[in-house]
Amino acid sequence: MPDLNTVLRETWEQVHGQTMKDDVCKRKILRPEDPTKRQYLTVIYSQNIEKWYLTQAIPQFDANGKQICFLCDPEETGSGLIKTAKSDHMTFLLHPRCSAICHYLILTDEHRPNPKVKDFRFLREFSTQCGSSVFCNMKNSGASFEPHFHAQSIFVENGLPAIKNEITGIAYTNPHLTIRRLDFPIQIMEISTIDRIGQNQVFNTICQIDRPYNPLFYNGVTYVLPRIKSFPNNANFKFGAAEVFGLSFCKTLEEYNATTYDQYLDHLLDVAVESGSSAALDFEAWFIDQLEKVSV
Numbered sequence: 001m002p003d004l005n006t007v008l009r010e011t012w013e014q015v016h017g018q019t020m021k022d023d024v025c026k027r028k029i030l031r032p033e034d035p036t037k038r039q040y041l042t043v044i045y046s047q048n049i050e051k052w053y054l055t056q057a058i059p060q061f062d063a064n065g066k067q068i069c070f071l072c073d074p075e076e077t078g079s080g081l082i083k084t085a086k087s088d089h090m091t092f093l094l095h096p097r098c099s100a101i102c103h104y105l106i107l108t109d110e111h112r113p114n115p116k117v118k119d120f121r122f123l124r125e126f127s128t129q130c131g132s133s134v135f136c137n138m139k140n141s142g143a144s145f146e147p148h149f150h151a152q153s154i155f156v157e158n159g160l161p162a163i164k165n166e167i168t169g170i171a172y173t174n175p176h177l178t179i180r181r182l183d184f185p186i187q188i189m190e191i192s193t194i195d196r197i198g199q200n201q202v203f204n205t206i207c208q209i210d211r212p213y214n215p216l217f218y219n220g221v222t223y224v225l226p227r228i229k230s231f232p233n234n235a236n237f238k239f240g241a242a243e244v245f246g247l248s249f250c251k252t253l254e255e256y257n258a259t260t261y262d263q264y265l266d267h268l269l270d271v272a273v274e275s276g277s278s279a280a281l282d283f284e285a286w287f288i289d290q291l292e293k294v295s296v
């Protein structure tokens with residue numbers, strides 16, 4: 001794994017050096033008015049990413065009208081994504097236009113929609129070894145292309161904003177793992193595993209989630225965030241996993257300038273489940289029930 005880490009960072013630095021030169025990139029931190037709250041959200045705009053969405057990210061279709069998989073064929077579709085490294089069953093594609101942050105797409109070599117336990121095991125291990133935040137846009141939870149399961153990896157010091165918040169309580173514990181609640185406006189379960197049995201319990205359960213959600217891995221810890229939908233009301237842009245974990249990538253400068261803490265919070269509460277609500281407790285209870293049922 002150290003070799004993989006080196007390859008990924010070095011490739012990004014080379015490409016980043018070229019793309020950064022002509023980029024216009026802005027970043028701001030939004031905080032609530034209540035000074036006792038430590039929660040904050042980060043918003044990024046990059047002209048390079050805006051250009052990418054307007055050109056290379058446009059879906060391509062074959063003669064039968066079927067969308068070509070830009071993950072299986074990153075070059076054929078002109079996506080600009082660069083095959084950089086491989087594990088035993090997953091491949092890393094560098095997003096060269098995402099100059100604000102070291103960004104990789106991590107896809108299964110098999111073209112399939114649903115994740116398997118071995119995918120999550122690898123993604124968690126990679127996040128631990130390489131110190132990156134790894135997250136997945138799932139069905140109705142920010143996915144823009146569902147037929148091919150993939151994750152995204154970005155290098156953010158200390159992980160995405162949401163997971164830096166304090167623990168407010170323990171939801172569940174057994175000899176192999178502990179589930180904690182985070183102090184964040186929307187529900188996030190922080191799951192620390194002690195051994196391989198705990199990991200198997202968690203990953204098997206995540207694979208069985210039958211409703212929208214986003215998983216995230218950072219520093220060996222797994223986070224699960226239940227969702228309601230991809231698009232917030234009164235907004236024409238999608239909230240992906242990065243957005244619900246507190247890092248919003250705006251597609252236009254206007255959108256970036258207009259984003260305030262309260263507006264961001266409204267969108268979060270629209271697309272995900274409010275902390276402490278009955279929906280949050282229902283999801284938690286369902287998750288724990290599944291966890292106890294899975295055979296490992």
Ligand SMILES: [Zn+2]
Pocket residue numbers: 069070071072073110111112147148
């Ligand atoms: Zn594919």
